[in-house]
Amino acid sequence: MVLRVSDAHKSYGGTPALQGASWSVQRGEWLALLGPNGAGKTTSVRAVAGRVRLDRGSVELLGRDLQGPGAADARRKLGVVPQNLAVYPDLTARENLLAFGQHNGLTGRPLHTRVDWALEWTGLADRAGELVQGYSGGMQRRLNLACGVLHEPEVILLDEPTVGVDPQSRERIWEMLAGLQRDGASLVLTTHQLDEAQSVCDRIVIIDHGRDIASGTLAELIRDTVGPARTVRLTLDRPPDDPDRLAGVTCEGRTVHSTLDNVADELQDLLARVAASGATVADLHVEAPTLHAVFLHLTGRELRE
Amino acid sequence: MMRTILWVNWLRLKRDRVALGLTFVLPIIFFSIFAMIFGGMGRGGGSGPGPARRTRVAVVDEDRTDISRRMIQALAAQESLEIRTRALQIEGQPPAxxxxxxxxxxxxxxxxxxPVAVVIPEGFGDSFANFAAPGEPITLLYDTANPIAYQMVAGLLQAAAMQAAPDILLERGVGTLEAFGGLLTDAQKGVIDRLKTMLVPTPGTNGPDGNGDDESIFGGVTGLVRVDTVDVRADEAGGDEQGPQRSLVAYYAAGIGVMFLLFSMTGAGGSLLDEEERGTLDRVLSSDISMTRLLLGNWIFFAVVGMLQIGIMFVWGAAVFGLALWQPNQLSGSILMTVVTALSASAFGIVLATLCTSRAQLGGLSTIIILIMSALGGSMVPRFVMPAFMDTTARFTFNGWALDGYLKVFWYNDPDAGVLRSLAALAPEVGVLLAMTVVFLLAARAFARRWETA
Structure with missing residues (x-):
């Protein structure tokens, strides 16, 4: 366990933000920390980053307490990549990297070596001497990321690292993060991009009302919430002549919906029943349960703000 | 549509207290300050909020005749002058x-x-009102630092001469008339004698009509007594006929320099708010940097910028306007004052930045505070033209102390004093500015807690 948040409590002026949230990250793991707006995930992450002092509970990084004395020293193993483009627009990429590298304790040759690495890693080496304010959004995002990992942290907090960038830049950023994980870093990702979290993360923690309400791999969450059944949607060439043949299946005009626990075994029977009804299948979609479905199942469809 | 626009604008204004203050309060404050300054001058302080400044004049009586004593009494009777012929007597000590x-x-x-001293020369009484053979003139020793005071005293000397001895003026005027135009008849002499009796000043009266407020009438008379003016700095190194202009350059270099230093320092302090908005402040505070170190780093950097700002301005003043910067006393004093003033102004900028929550708020608040302090402290209007009580109000402003220090360096520096003595004379101003620095920094550290761990 490289990072552990236990029984975290925090209130702002009597309004609770965290009410006992607990979660942890294994070494080399990529964890998604998900939740609706105001659920408490940002407060959790800020507590880890040292920007929020908990009313109760603890935060441990590599076995060291992050809420007590000596936390600043312990936090050197932590990298923070904020959602804001927290770089200086009137500095060049190299100058930004040098500044944040020094803020995080790098000096001398190691600093310059890491800055050169970061410029290559982000694909900004050719434009390292240009002011950041002239960069595209994707380039600024990559620089923002590099400034947080320059000092080779063992645990990296990522707050919406791909927000506001085009698909190509997004793809590049995920590749960069996957590379960090391969090199041994543990990642904590907070995002509202559930499809991306589903595809890149090893494990998921869902927080709501200041508490962790579910955690596990995607398969575990699906099993424990919406179940593994697939949704099959058929589009017919015409409405069925004999709808009675499709009893137990939702049929609306030319569209048929059904939930199948075992697609391999049950799909053939469904198609036979459609044929018997006098219609022909024009199109067929099989949908696996998604993180999106799990998320809505756990947190509801009510607007939070 | 128009009503909605007006309504929305009103809502936004009334919720922005700084904008509200800028719109309504600042003009009133400024009007009041300038009304106090110029109102006090124009009415002689009688109807203002305090007495007008009385110009203190040292008088040396080398003549020691009845006429010279009457001259001094007449000067002392002028409301706008405070006459000193000797140092004040210390209790238990013999008179100075x-x-x-x-x-x-x-x-x-x-x-x-x-700002002025009057020297009544020996023989003044004998030659008084002797238009045929005028004697030694009265000498007016003045400091170019105050270009108004000596001109006022020169005018009041003429009024005092008229008020001091009108009987002698008449007698000697008639004597001159007889010398050139022939003797008077006995009847004419009788009229003159009766007139002289009426003109002899009696105790408790100040002039021919016993009314001491006739400055305006007699102040316009010139040439009754001869007056020589002597610039006390004329013999100093670099002294020449450009003295008065150069002194005003020194005044405004210091006054404007301090005011704009404050503006630039609060502008620089605002970079903390920019960093907060951009998120870099949060990021920096998540790293190894503590809030105290962050503030100290910014304070020192801004102070160095401030020192350069004032330093460059003084060098420009010396090169273009003849500011006396390169004398050892002035150079060492201006360096000391610039270092201390910039350190303090930088701390001032940081404390305002930590107090405010946005750039807009900082801009509004700093403009109000700096303009008020500059007006009261003398950065805009020389303090020697302000009513006396404003010397006290200046003591509560940053500008007042900084300006006092610079004026000691550029105006009131004794050229015979060594560098160390000149620097020692700056101790009060340096001490107060350093104390202000400490207070500003402690306050900034306290206000900056909002940026620390929530």
Whole structure:
């Protein structure tokens, strides 16, 4: 366990933000920390980053307490990549990297070596001497990321690292993060991009009302919430002549919906029943349960703000 | 549509207290300050919020005749003058000796409160009103630092001469008339004698009609007594006919320099708010940097920028306007004052930035505070033209102390004093500015807690 948040409590002026949230990250793991707006995930992450002092509970990084004395020293193993483009627009990429590298304790040759690495890693080496304010959004995002990992942290907090960038830049950023994980870093990702979290993360923690309400791999969450059944949607060439043949299946005009626990075994029977009804299948979609479905199942469809 | 626009604008204005203050309160404050300054001058302080400044004048009586004594009494009767012929008596000590010419010259050269000294020469009484054979003139020793005071005193000397001895003026005027136009008849002499009796000043009266407020009538009379004016700094290194202009350059270099230093320092302090908005402040505070180190780093950097700002301005003033910067006393004093003033102004900028929550708020608040302090402290209008009580209000402003220090360096520096003595004279101003620095930094650290761990 490289990072552990236990029984975290925090209130702002009597309004609770965290009410006992607990979660942890294994070494080399990529964890998604998900939740609706105001659920408490940002407060959790800020507590880890040292920007929020908990009313109760603890935060441990590599076995060291992050809420007590000596936390600043312990936090050197932590990298923070904020959602804001927290770089200086009137500095060049190299100058930004040098500044944040020094803020995080790098000096001398190691600093310059890491800055050169970061410029290559982000694909900004050719434009390292240009002011950041002239960069595209994707380039600024990559620089923002590099400034947080320059000092080779063992645990990296990522707050919406791909927000506001085009698909190509997004793809590049995920590749960069996957590379960090391969090199041994543990990642904590907070995002509202559930499809991306589903595809890149090893494990998921869902927080709501200041508490962790579910955690596990995607398969575990699906099993424990919406179940593994697939949704099959058929589009017919015409409405069925004999709808009675499709009893137990939702049929609306030319569209048929059904939930199948075992697609391999049950799909053939469904198609036979459609044929018997006098219609022909024009199109067929099989949908696996998604993180999106799990998320809505756990947190509801009510607007939070 | 128009009503909605007006309504929305009103809502936004009334919720923005700084904008509200800028719109309504600042003009009133400024109007009041300038009304106090110029109202006090124009009405002689009688109807203003306090008395007008009385110009303190050292008088040296080398003549020691009845006429010279009457002249001094007439000067003392002028409401706008405070006459001193000797140092104040210390309790339990014998009275001080009357001022000598050299003592009077030193007073004018080194003390702000004595912009002028009057020397009545020996033989003045004998030659008084002798238009055929005028004697030695009265000498007016003045400091170019205050270009108004000596001109006022020169005018009041003429009024005093008229008020001091109208009977003698008449007698000697008639004597001159007889010398050139023939003797008077007995009847004419009888009228003149009766008139002289009426003109002899009696105790408790100040002039021919016993009314001391006739300055305006007699102030316009010129040439009754001859007056020589002497610039006490004329013999100093670099002294020449450009003295008065150069002194005003020194005044405004210091005054404007301090005011704009404050503006630039609060602007620089605002970079903390920019960093907060951009998120870099949060990021920096998540790293190894503590809030105290962050503030100290910014404070030192801004102070260095401020030192450069003032330094460059003084060098420009010396190169283009002849500011006396390169004398050892002035150079060492200006370096000390610039270092201390910039350190303090930088701390001032940081404390305002930590107090405000946005750039807009900082801009509004700093403009109000700096303009008020500049007006009261003398950065805009020279303090010697302000009513006396404003010397006290200036003591509560940053500008007042900084300006006092610079004026000691550029105006009231005794050229005979060494560098160390000149620097020692700056101790009060340096001490107060350093104390302000400490207070500003402690306050900034306290206000900055909002940026620390929530």
């Amino acid at each position: 000796e009357p001022y000598t010419v050299e003592e009077a010259r030193q007073l004018v050269r080194t003390q702000t409160r004595y």
